[in-house]
Amino acid sequence: MSNIAQPLIRLDAISKVFYTEEIETHALEGVHVDINKGEYVSISGPSGCGKSTLLAILGLLDTPTGGTYVLNGHKVHDLGATERTRIRNREIGFVFQAFNLIGDLTVFDNVELPLTYRGGDHVMSRTQRRERVLEVLEQVGMAHRLKHYPAQLSGGQQQRVAVARALVGKPSILLADEPTGNLDSRNGEAVISLLNDLHRAGSTICMVTHDARYAKFAQRCVFMFDGRVVDEETLERLREEEKEREAGQLVRLSA
């Protein structure tokens, strides 16, 4: 028996190909990422490099074309849709750029919703659900807005409620895809500071961000370029090369 602690997440040689009308898009190729329990990891890279695709695979919203994904010691890359949904509900909290709250549910009901989907041994009573919802809304500083509807909140407040909804089921990992993308800088900073607090309190977080200022808050930055994970120097070099190629094309066009 080995004593080496297993990472919470291990992605190995992950590839993703999208097939559309005779075009193949290789969105991910040979991606290897480990995330340990309690880590805060950021993923950044140019638009179209595969960040959201990677996060969707991590969050069991999509399946890879090839490679292996081990979550909490279980292989999850080849599960069917039903089993994937079951594991996602228990293990994954997802926060999106566009908040994705349900407009005709109150703050309380939005956050309670994931708990009402639980089955088997994980069913919670109404009282247990209420307690947990209040606790998590307290944690994100939104317990004073239980009966508000999403449209009655600021963008930053909506995102804090979305974070509460992602956390309510005590997931193994919180995944956030550009959580500050729709926010002004003040609200963006508030959401980043909330993620920092959650990390300090023990949450495992993986956040996609365009913003280098925010990426630096993470313990570890993963950089991507054209479907692959690269180190920071390689990313800089590839970006420079791309700029030079584009400049060359412009010169040829104008000649």
Ligand SMILES: Nc1ncnc2c1ncn2[C@@H]1O[C@H](COP(=O)(O)OP(=O)(O)OP(=O)(O)O)[C@@H](O)[C@H]1O
């Ligand atoms: N459903 C799909 N069908 C076909 N191609 C797709 C699909 N989803 C993504 N792609 C392609 O895969 C590549 C990676 O897309 P992805 O959304 O992961 O990029 P991203 O890094 O998140 O970009 P951004 O920073 O703009 O959000 C892109 O070339 C995109 O066009």
Ligand SMILES: [Mg+2]
């Ligand atoms: Mg994206």
